[in-house]
Structure formats: C-alpha cells, structure tokens
Amino acid sequence: xxxxxxxxxxxxxxxxxxxxxxxxxxxxxxxxxxxxxxxxxxxxxxxxxxxxxxxxxxxxxxxxxxxxxxxxxxxxxxxxxxxxxxxxxxxxxxxxxxxxxxxxxxxxxxxxxxxxxxxxxxxxxxxxxxxxxxxxxxxxxxxxxxxxxxxxxxxxxxxxxxxxxxxxxxxxxxxxxxxxxxxxxxxxxxxxxxxxxxxxxxxxx
Amino acid sequence: xxxxxxxxxxxxxxxxxxxxxxxxxxxxxxxxxxxxxxxxxxxxxxxxxxxxxxxxxxxxxxxxxxxxxxxxxxxxxxxxxxxxxxxxxxxxxxxxxxxxxxxxxxxxxxxxxxxxxxxxxxxxxxxxxxxxxxxxxxxxxxxxxxxxxxxxxxxxxxxxxxxxxxxxxxxxxxxxxxxxxxxxxxxxxxxxxxxxxxxxxxxxxxxxxxxxxxxxxxxxxxxxxxxxxxxxxxxxxxxxxxxxxxxxxxxxxxxxxxxxxxxxxxxxxxxxxxxxxxxxxxxxxxxxxxxxxxxxxxxxxxxxxxxxxxxxxxxxxxxxxxxxxxxxxxxxxxxxxxxxxxxxxxxxxxxxxxx
Ligand code: SF4
Ligand code: SF4
Numbered sequence: 001x002x003x004x005x006x007x008x009x010x011x012x013x014x015x016x017x018x019x020x021x022x023x024x025x026x027x028x029x030x031x032x033x034x035x036x037x038x039x040x041x042x043x044x045x046x047x048x049x050x051x052x053x054x055x056x057x058x059x060x061x062x063x064x065x066x067x068x069x070x071x072x073x074x075x076x077x078x079x080x081x082x083x084x085x086x087x088x089x090x091x092x093x094x095x096x097x098x099x100x101x102x103x104x105x106x107x108x109x110x111x112x113x114x115x116x117x118x119x120x121x122x123x124x125x126x127x128x129x130x131x132x133x134x135x136x137x138x139x140x141x142x143x144x145x146x147x148x149x150x151x152x153x154x155x156x157x158x159x160x161x162x163x164x165x166x167x168x169x170x171x172x173x174x175x176x177x178x179x180x181x182x183x184x185x186x187x188x189x190x191x192x193x194x195x196x197x198x199x200x201x202x203x204x205x
Numbered sequence: 206x207x208x209x210x211x212x213x214x215x216x217x218x219x220x221x222x223x224x225x226x227x228x229x230x231x232x233x234x235x236x237x238x239x240x241x242x243x244x245x246x247x248x249x250x251x252x253x254x255x256x257x258x259x260x261x262x263x264x265x266x267x268x269x270x271x272x273x274x275x276x277x278x279x280x281x282x283x284x285x286x287x288x289x290x291x292x293x294x295x296x297x298x299x300x301x302x303x304x305x306x307x308x309x310x311x312x313x314x315x316x317x318x319x320x321x322x323x324x325x326x327x328x329x330x331x332x333x334x335x336x337x338x339x340x341x342x343x344x345x346x347x348x349x350x351x352x353x354x355x356x357x358x359x360x361x362x363x364x365x366x367x368x369x370x371x372x373x374x375x376x377x378x379x380x381x382x383x384x385x386x387x388x389x390x391x392x393x394x395x396x397x398x399x400x401x402x403x404x405x406x407x408x409x410x411x412x413x414x415x416x417x418x419x420x421x422x423x424x425x426x427x428x429x430x431x432x433x434x435x436x437x438x439x440x441x442x443x444x445x446x447x448x449x450x451x452x453x454x455x456x457x458x459x460x461x462x463x464x465x466x467x468x469x470x471x472x473x474x475x476x477x478x479x480x481x482x483x484x485x486x487x488x489x490x491x492x493x494x495x496x497x498x499x500x501x502x503x504x505x506x507x508x509x510x511x512x513x514x515x516x517x518x519x520x521x522x523x524x525x526x527x528x529x530x531x532x533x534x535x536x537x538x539x540x541x542x543x544x545x546x547x548x549x550x551x552x553x554x555x556x557x558x559x560x
Contacts, residue, residue, distance in 0.1 A: 015527065019523070019526050022526045030252050032254040034254070
C-alpha cells in the first residue's frame with residue numbers, strides 16, 4: 001500500500017519536474033539558424049567553389065594535370081612575339097593565350113588538389129557553396145575572359161604566324177639549299193679548274 | 206439562442222442551421238490555430254523555431270498545409286473496404302462534432318440545452334471509437350489495424366475513470382446539465398468546482414483536495430481518450446506509422462486531424478465546464494459594471510475559449526514532456542491506479558457532500 005501511494009506520488013512529481021524543464025526551454029532562445037537568411041560562418045579553409053583569376057593564369061595546365069577527376073579543361077594558344085600579354089601579379093611572363101578554361105563543377109569533388117600546384121596562385125577556393133542549377137550544363141564554368149571571336153582571331157593569328165614562319169623557314173631552307181647548291185657548284189667548278197691547272201692552285205696556296 | 210435566431214430570421218429551419226454551424230466555424234478556426242500552436246510549442250520546447258516561412262512567424266502555415274491536403278490525390282487502397290474506408294473519417298469527426306452540441310460556449314449559446322448534457326457528451330464521444338476502429342479495419346493494413354485495436358482498448362478502458370470522475374462531479378453538483386453546472390460556478394473563481402464550488406464553510410475546504418484529485422483523474426484519462434502523448438499508442442508514429450490513419454490521404458486525412466484537434470478542445474471544454482467555472486469569468490464582468498449588456502456574452506465566450514485553450518496548451522506541454530507509455534503500462538495506469546483512486550475519491554466526496 002505504501003509503495004502504491006509512493007508510486008503515484010512519484011509519477012505525479014516527476015511529471016511536474018519534467019514539465020518544469022520543458023517550461024524553461026519554452027523561453028530559451030532557439031538555436032535555429034534561418035538558413036537562407038542567416039549563414040553560419042564558413043571555416044577559413046573550407047573547400048567550396050573554385051575561382052580562377054584568369055589575369056594571372058599562365059596556362060601552364062598544372063592544375064589540369066593535378067585534377068584527379070579531370071574536370072578542368074584548358075586550351076591554350078601560343079602568343080605571337082608581337083603580342084603583349086603583360087605580367088602576372090607575381091611577375092611571371094605570360095606566353096600563352098588561355099582560350100578555354102572550363103571547370104565542370106558537376107564533376108569536381110572539391111579536393112583542392114588543383115590549387116597547390118599553380119605557380120601563380122591564381123586558382124583558389126572561394127566561400128561560395130550555393131550554386132545549384134536545374135541543368136547540369138550550367139555547372140560548366142568557363143573562366144577564360146576571351147570572347148569566341150577573340151579566340152578565333154588568336155587561333156588564326158597563330159596559324160598565320162606559323163604559316164608565315166613555315167614559309168620563312170621553307171624560304172630559308174630553300175635559300176640555304178640554293179646557297180649550298182651554289183657553293184657546291186662553285187666548289188665543283190673550282191675543283192674542275194684546279195684539276196685543269198693544278199699549278200696555279202699550288203701557287204695560290 | 207434558437208429563439209433569438211428564430212425571432213430574428215422568422216424561420217426555424219434557417220435558425221437551426223445557423224446555430225448548428227456556429228461551432229463548426231469555431232472548431233475550424235480553433236484547429237487552424239491549434240495545429241500551428243502545437244508546432245510552435247513543440248519547436249520552442251526543443252529550442253527550435255518551428256514554421257517560420259508562411260506569413261509572419263509562419264502564422265498561416267496551417268492554411269497552406271490545408272490547401273496542400275486539398276490538392277492531394279484521394280487514395281483508396283485496393284484491398285480496402287471502400288464504404289467503410291470512406292465512412293470512417295466522417296464518423297470520427299461526427300462523434301467529435303456532436304459533442305460540441307451540448308457544450309455551453311456562453312450564457313446565451315449552447316447547441317442543445319438538454320438536461321442530460323454531460324451524459325450525452327460521454328455517450329456521443331463513443332462514436333469516435335467506432336470511427337477509428339472502422340478506419341483501422343477498412344484500411345486493410347496491419348499497422349492500421351493494430352492502431353485501431355489499441356484505440357479501442359484504450360478508449361474503452363479510460364472511459365471508466367473518466368465516467369467515474371464525471372460521476373463525482375454530477376454527484377456534488379446534483380445535475381447532468383452542463384449549463385446548470387456552469388451557472389453554479391458563476392461570479393468569482395473561488396466558486397469554481399475545483400475550489401469547492403458554491404459550497405460554504407467546512408465542506409468547501411474539505412472538498413478542495415478531492416476536487417483537485419477528480420480534476421487530475423479526469424484530465425489524465427481525457428488525455429488517453431483523445432490519444433495524446435503519453436497515451437498516443439494508437440497513432441505511435443515510430444511503431445505503427447501513425448496507426449489508423451496510415452492509409453488515408455488528402456481530405457480524409459485532414460478530417461482525422463480535424464477530429465483529433467477538435468476532440469482536444471472538446472475534452473478541455475468539458476473539464477473547464479465541470480471544474481473551472483465554465484464560461485464564467487473568474488473576476489466578474491466588465492459588461493455588468495459598465496452596464497453594457499451585449500458585452501457579457503462576448504466576455505463569456507472569451508473566458509470559455511481562454512480556459513479551454515489553456516488546457517489544450519497543457520495537453521501540448523505534456524506531449525512534449527513525456528515519452529509514450531507501453532501498452533502494459535497504459536493498462537496498469539488505468540486499471541491499477543486511476544480507477545481505484547477514482548472510486549475511493551467518489552466515495553469520499555459522497556461522504557463529504559452528506560455533511
Ligand atoms: S578541386 Fe579537385 S576535383 Fe575540383 S577541379 Fe580541383 S583538383 Fe579537380
Ligand atoms: S596551374 Fe594556375 S597558372 Fe597553371 S593553368 Fe592552372 S590556373 Fe593557370
């Protein structure tokens with residue numbers, strides 16, 4: 001009987017204790033962060049979307065080679081000797097037009113492996129992580145700042161330059177060959193002359 | 206109320222229809238806010254915020270949910286018994302809504318001023334059990350059936366302590382009419398039955414502890430009757446995938462929801478009427494002191510809703526405090542604790558009233 005009464009009392013009492021706790025919690029400020037309106041601070045070294053400062057990129061393709069999932073796709077065109085590409089912020093000379101710098105964020109796994117080998121430190125992690133898209137194609141980011149026509153122009157320029165160079169080379173080669181042939185012919189002619197009059201040759205020498 | 210409306214409109218049928226649909230308006234608005242309140246209370250008790258997006262602090266979240274439910278496909282499972290399946294939500298809501306007919310909202314408004322009000326309410330709430338059983342049975346789903354069985358066992362068991370507690374009140378007040386019981390507790394809060402009612406002298410003070418016990422017994426068993434935590438075994442989400450309404454979708458599901466929340470208010474309203482002074486103000490009426498007659502019913506309605514809502518809040522509070530009891534514990538609480546206490550209480554209160 002005593003236990004019975006105690007049970008009843010305990011049940012009621014513990015319920016009141018529990019209610020007291022929940023009552024207190026009713027007035028504790030909530031810990032919810034209203035996500036799209038509020039953000040939690042992102043850690044300094046968080047790995048999110050990449051950013052390429054294309055002005056500093058020298059097109060060395062180190063990052064492309066480092067990427068384990070091959071989501072970076074760089075295309076470059078050599079610059080003409082007359083083109084002025086300027087220097088990177090670290091003072092390195094740029095020698096290539098980066099005509100395409102695609103990073104496919106649908107593939108990227110944010111391992112940051114591409115960031116370390118970059119000699120000019122122009123490919124970096126940003127704090128942007130909200131960039132979901134409805135179409136996968138939209139996750140293909142092109143960081144190159146050259147327009148299509150510019151790219152075409154550069155390619156043509158380079159092709160022309162190469163043609164010109166090739167032509168020059170060919171011309172040079174032809175001239176050389178010609179010169180060589182002439183020299184040879186001359187030599188041969190001289191030889192013939194020498195054969196004809198060896199005495200004079202000996203005299204000359 | 207009927208007389209007033211009949212005089213006003215000159216047509217009895219229209220008056221009846223209007224008087225009968227008034228609680229529906231009340232129930233719908235109440236449920237609209239109660240669901241939101243439930244979510245907000247639960248959230249804040251767990252240090253969260255709850256719905257925040259729809260309207261200011263999610264104030265019209267329930268409305269949005271209702272629109273969503275309205276648009277949902279109305280699925281009837283293949284193996285289900287279609288007639289019963291469709292009947293069940295209606296029956297459940299009917300049972301709940303019928304109880305509102307005898308609840309006095311204010312001095313001038315009570316759906317039916319029947320002399321056996323409390324008896325009628327207890328009886329008609331039984332329809333809810335039938336509705337839930339039908340739902341579980343017709344769903345053709347083992348979890349639903351489990352839930353329905355548990356509901357039946359639970360509600361039938363807990364009807365007994367509820368009935369004994371109500372009986373105690375009927376004994377002290379000497380009437381079955383909810384209107385009369387309310388009117389006994391008029392004027393000030395020390396006339397509430399939980400504080401001894403309109404009795405005077407030593408009897409009043411002797412009654413107080415036993416009235417409190419009666420109130421607790423009624424409140425606990427009413428929790429079980431409306432399937433609220435800690436007695437929410439019939440719809441235990443974690444064990445039974447929501448029990449009897451697992452298979453329901455769209456509007457029919459909404460009906461169960463409506464019935465559940467309406468039921469919460471119904472039992473709270475009975476508790477208020479029996480113990481907490483009904484619609485009467487605890488501190489006197491402004492309308493009386495200012496001499497504005499029409500203000501009195503408004504105040505009465507306010508007090509009734511306020512007290513009822515307060516008890517509903519306590520139900521929510523308990524829900525987010527206590528874990529669910531086991532089936533055997535459920536039965537132990539009812540048969541080994543509530544019923545003996547209720548019976549002993551009944552006898553003692555009987556002796557006191559004889560004094
Ligand atoms: S972060 Fe990793 S996966 Fe993404 S581009 Fe860089 S190397 Fe490739
Ligand atoms: S490693 Fe740096 S400089 Fe080289 S291609 Fe990549 S981004 Fe450009």
